[in-house]
Amino acid sequence: MDDLRADLQLAATLVREAGHLAASMRAEGLAASHKTSLSDIVTAADHAAEAHVVARLRAFRPDDSILGEEGAAHQGTSGRTWVIDPVDGTWNFFHGLDWWCSAIALTTDDDVVLGAIHHPATDTTYAGGPGHPATRDGLPLASLGDLGVHEVCAATYLHPDRHTTPVGAAWRRAVARPATLRVLGSGSMDAVAVATGILGVSFQHDVPLWDRLPGEALVRSLGGVREEVEAGGVTWNVLGLPTAAGEVVTALRDER
Known part of the structure; x- marks a missing residue:
């Protein structure tokens, strides 16, 4: 230690x-x-x-x-x-x-x-x-609690030229679930917002290690989770409160 x-x-x-x-x-x-x-x-x-x-x-x-x-x-x-x-x-x-x-x-x-x-x-x-x-x-910092995705603000991003692709279809399923959304432009700062209770979850696809790992370490140290899921032909990184993150994962891969 x-x-x-x-x-x-x-x-x-x-x-x-x-x-x-x-x-x-x-x-x-x-x-x-x-x-x-x-x-x-x-x-x-x-x-x-x-x-x-x-x-x-x-x-x-x-x-x-x-x-x-x-x-x-x-x-x-x-x-x-x-x-x-x-x-x-x-x-x-x-x-x-x-x-x-x-x-x-x-x-x-x-x-x-x-x-x-x-x-x-x-x-x-x-x-x-x-x-x-x-x-x-x-x-x-205080440990994180747990809320469903419909109770929280989510941070996300999808490049505009992908909105009408299978990736966009998966993304639209997920962005329909949170209480509200923000597109803020820094994955590590989004993780800080999760760690401090401002956001409940963040999700984006094909996230490189330098954009993922610092924030993941911070959020997991407080009781949050990081999930990975394949949907729309890409790999999504989902970080946040346990229930909210799980519900985003379900939404991303649910093609029914």
Whole structure:
């Protein structure tokens, strides 16, 4: 447990530093380039924040592997991997919206061990993992209760060009269930909103590890669940309160 506590402290420090670096670079002015689509962008701040985290990990955890959204990769010998998202919600970040963060997770071959997320707009850091209570700026967060999907707000996203495909059909079944919906633009921040009781569930398809693992660790540490389901020819990631998440999974795959 002492080792995990040290890892959590390191993770929290790294995401704070990455978030502060990205925010300071944005304040000075940035350009953006496109990756896979017009809405999938990257900036120099993404690369600089990732490079900073990688350098710190190589110094403090030299035996661990590293995987970063912007291309960082190192094969270690410990059986542990740090998964880095230097700026999650880059569209929001670049366009001046506050719903973005810096995030990191630590995994083993078996599971995610911990996650940490820093929200620069409020200068708040969240950290936790399965078996270790989650915290906000070092203070414990309350455990999650349980509600049905019809009682909660859900965060989700589906790219507009997929609304009329089989993926869209599955998505429409699920979005008909919650009390209300939000499309916010950062998977890790959506997970923070679940962990703090603002949202009840989030769901999106084909979520990469850096977008999934930090928030999953946080939510699971508080009694939430992560479910995976195939529907519409894609893999959906569902994160939230146990009953709400289960009902979203059922809706996604129910083709009757």
